[in-house]
Amino acid sequence: MNATALPEQLAAEAPPGIPVVQALAAEKVYPNGTRALDPVDLSIRAGEFVTLLGPSGCGKSTLLKMVAGLLQPSYGRLRWWGGGFDEVRGEGRRLDFVFQDATLMPWARVDRNVRLPLDLAGVAPGAAQPRVDSALDLVGLKGFGRHYPRELSGGMQMRVSIARALVNEPDLLLMDEPFGALDEITRNRLDADLIRLWWARKLTVIFVTHSIYEAVFLSTRVVVMAARPGRVFREVVIDEPHPRTDAFRVTQSFARYCRELTELLMEASAAGDTSA
């Protein structure tokens, strides 16, 4: 699976086509009047790796949950492949979500956990098992199928969670700070594996994080968000070749992107303070 991919330069040069997700002035106001998210216009194309970056309270998780269909926008709307949520799901489009913690079923072995989306879709166990095995193989957990989640480290549990999201070959993968609870070394390793997977499987990913380094390392595009009220502040295209490896982390351009995003975040929080 390692970078055998023939780099047909994707995303930026790819023909526009229908966006995978489009937010059209989507905003979220809670019944108690809390403004979680100002109207957002955002369009994500197939093959992109888009990161939502911002401090807590900037509405990045809210936006992701709206994309996942777990939250309804208060005003405005979202389109998936140019259609409504249920409509495109009915056509067989797949969205999968990776949460902040692994959210595994503690009573089920690893392979049963990974198989869950297939079980719920009514795939026969015999047909599901090879797909489970290959998903576990993809995340580097070959041979761990018979373990219980509690027997695995936090990083490994997160890998199981990613395998579960990949088992159904998602058209769109949503990740809500998936590595936020891990130590930095483990996080870097998982980031490197994730970007390789994204490249090899031609995934479309929306990734939420508050780590600037993670955003620069992973993304084709970073959406910088600001808090109080939550809103999209700026977008930065990370114009660096793929597949990226850890060597990218020590380059001049990596540092330059990090500085640019840091400055944008400071600017965003200053702008928030004056308007508050």
Place this chain on the structure above:
Amino acid sequence: MTPLARNPKFARIAAPLMVGVLVIVVWHALVTLLKVPQYLVPGPVSVARTLVTDWGLLSSSLLVTLKITFLAFACAVVLGTTIAFLFVQSRWIEVSFFPYAVLMQVTPVVAIAPLIIIWVKNPTIALTICATLVALFPIISNTTLGLRSVNPGLLSLFRMNRATRMQTLLRLRIPSALPYFFGGLRISSGLALIGAVVAEFVAGTGGTGAGLAYQILQAGFQLNIPRLFAALLLITVTGVLLFALMVWLSRLFLGTWHDSEMVQEG
């Protein structure tokens, strides 16, 4: 000897056993040294002898009490889980009926037992109803709590995968509820026994259907204190065995994955 003493499993069994032996020895010594009369405090030897000589009487009473305990416990489990499932179907059902479940719990069984005994002719059924009332609440409240204590992330995941209500119940809610359910079982099994004994005290049914409570009452009237002690001992041992059975069941079902069963190994 030393490695055995360091073994935590051995310690868990041996330590309480040694306390028990010590208590019996001290009890025996005090009773013989102070020449305490039989009708006040019988010694352990005399209790053991009564247990053997009166075994015919006591064992049939034990069977009666056990029968009512298990009937009541089974009713409580079936009823309790059914009610809990109804409660989690809708907030309205729970809000409307939960106060009455509490009402049932806080009403002392001795206070309503006479009524039930008047209403229900068959003494076995009457006693079973009383004991069920005592044992029911922990099952309802624990199972309801368990069915609601679902990891919200997993619930979202099920929703995103368009799981049906039945799939969510079978694959998520019921397994999540199991640890709570077994917690309820432990409390409830003991309560079923207590309920069975207390109800019989109130009912005072004698004859062929006499349980251990009746033997205690009779032995008290006749100042047959060794028999009273023997009956008491049988009730206590039954309670401990019931509890152990529940612990074993819970380990059987949760042992491989649940934290509560893991830490005990340490």
